[in-house]
Amino acid sequence: MTLQYSSLLLAVSVSCVAASLTLAVSWAANRRDTFLLTWSCAAMVLVVGSAAFGYYAAYPTQIPAAVGTSFILIGFVICWGASRQFRCNRLPLCEVGILAALAIMLQLAFHWAGLVGTMLIAMNVASTGLLVATATEYWLARTENLASLKWLAGLYLLEAFSFACCAVMLVIESPFELDHAPQNWAETFNALVSIIGVTGIGGLSLAINQERVARDHKVEARTDALTGLLNRRAFDDLVIARSPQGNMAIIIFDLDRFKVLNDDYGHAFGDAVLRRFASVCSASLRKQDVAARIGGEEFAVVLTDCTPERALVVANRIRLRFARQKIFCAAQLIRCTVSAGVCGCPPGEEIAIGAMFDAADTALYAAKKAGRNRVCRFDDEMAA
Numbered sequence: 001m002t003l004q005y006s007s008l009l010l011a012v013s014v015s016c017v018a019a020s021l022t023l024a025v026s027w028a029a030n031r032r033d034t035f036l037l038t039w040s041c042a043a044m045v046l047v048v049g050s051a052a053f054g055y056y057a058a059y060p061t062q063i064p065a066a067v068g069t070s071f072i073l074i075g076f077v078i079c080w081g082a083s084r085q086f087r088c089n090r091l092p093l094c095e096v097g098i099l100a101a102l103a104i105m106l107q108l109a110f111h112w113a114g115l116v117g118t119m120l121i122a123m124n125v126a127s128t129g130l131l132v133a134t135a136t137e138y139w140l141a142r143t144e145n146l147a148s149l150k151w152l153a154g155l156y157l158l159e160a161f162s163f164a165c166c167a168v169m170l171v172i173e174s175p176f177e178l179d180h181a182p183q184n185w186a187e188t189f190n191a192l193v194s195i196i197g198v199t200g201i202g203g204l205s206l207a208i209n210q211e212r213v214a215r216d217h218k219v220e221a222r223t224d225a226l227t228g229l230l231n232r233r234a235f236d237d238l239v240i241a242r243s244p245q246g247n248m249a250i251i252i253f254d255l256d257r258f259k260v261l262n263d264d265y266g267h268a269f270g271d272a273v274l275r276r277f278a279s280v281c282s283a284s285l286r287k288q289d290v291a292a293r294i295g296g297e298e299f300a301v302v303l304t305d306c307t308p309e310r311a312l313v314v315a316n317r318i319r320l321r322f323a324r325q326k327i328f329c330a331a332q333l334i335r336c337t338v339s340a341g342v343c344g345c346p347p348g349e350e351i352a353i354g355a356m357f358d359a360a361d362t363a364l365y366a367a368k369k370a371g372r373n374r375v376c377r378f379d380d381e382m383a384a
Contacts, residue, residue: 005181008191009054015195016043016050019202026206032216033209035086042078043198045071050194057181065181066111069123073103076130083137086208099130117170120182124167131160146211152204159197162190224293226271227278235292239302239353249311249344250353251301252360253281253318256337256372258297265329273336277322284318300357308344308377315340315375323373337373339364344377 020043027036053068081096103126110119135156142149169186181187222234230238239250255261255277262270274297281291281299290302301318303311319338327334341364345351359378367376 006054006058012194013047013050015198016047020044035082038082046075060180070107074100080134083134087141121170124163127163128160148204148207162193230292232294247347249303250356250360251315252364253299253340255297269329280322311344339367340375342377
């Protein structure tokens with residue numbers, strides 16, 4: 001039984017090495033999800049812990065037991081840190097350091113007291129708590145809508161259950177002082193679950209990384225890199241392709257004399273102006289509204305559940321807020337303005353989105369022609 005258990009622990013160590021190297025290489029390929037590197041480090045720490053505990057199982061002495069349990073706990077602490085890093089984009093170094101130090105002190109205290117059985121019970125109980133906390137972090141991150149997250153949390157909970165079983169069996173069958181490694185079904189079950197768990201967790205972590213990368217690429221393809229708003233392609237897909245509907249409006253904005261600004265103050269200043277307008281525009285809209293940069297200095301906004309009169313108010317509010325912005329170039333204050341065209345579809349009517357867009361563009365042309373820094377609403381005279 002002891003030799004068999006030692007072989008299982010060796011298999012756990014090999015699985016940890018493979019998972020660690022795979023995740024480290026995957027992180028090095030794009031250096032995006034740093035939680036992969038943190039988890040890789042945790043797996044290498046678990047290798048040391050599993051190997052030391054395997055040595056203890058084959059040759060029962062207290063020092064390998066204390067080293068093994070300490071490194072196993074430190075590995076699980078780092079795993080928890082990786083899960084928090086995944087959810088919050090920040091590795092809680094202080095918390096990880098404190099928990100790791102407490103784990104070492106706890107195990108060494110039992111070792112010096114000669115209470116190996118108590119040390120193993122404490123290790124299993126603490127491991128259960130850390131694994132449940134790790135699963136909770138991934139569960140809380142499920143709002144990312146990544147398919148693999150729930151499975152990942154489930155594997156951590158299964159691993160936690162196996163450690164809990166070990167703790168219960170130690171309390172039932174073993175005295176607080178042991179002169180050999182525990183030999184019961186729970187230990188074998190724990191080793192088998194660990195082999196499956198390490199492999200599954202490593203694979204799911206890679207899958208999550210790939211899901212995030214694919215999602216980010218999709219977002220980047222639909223986002224204007226300068227302003228962070230939707231680009232023209234995304235605007236056409238989301239808005240122009242919509243079915244006709246009433247009670248909505250389209251506003252098209254165009255920054256006044258933008259080419260002159262670029263020529264006089266440089267393209268860097270022009271980019272700053274575009275970003276500032278995008279910020280003002282986004283801050284003035286509701287969550288259900290859509291804003292996009294559809295050309296060089298041209299922006300479009302789609303307002304849902306909005307009357308034409310209300311759209312006119314929104315357009316003027318954005319225009320006035322932008323005109324009040326203080327934008328500096330080499331300590332010189334530059335005031336910038338914007339013109340807008342509005343077309344609304346009253347409740348109960350149906351106008352094709354493309355037709356509304358063309359009408360708003362016509363109203364924008366009228367605003368420019370009338371002297372700029374103003375908002376014009378499309379009417380029957382413009383249609384004529």
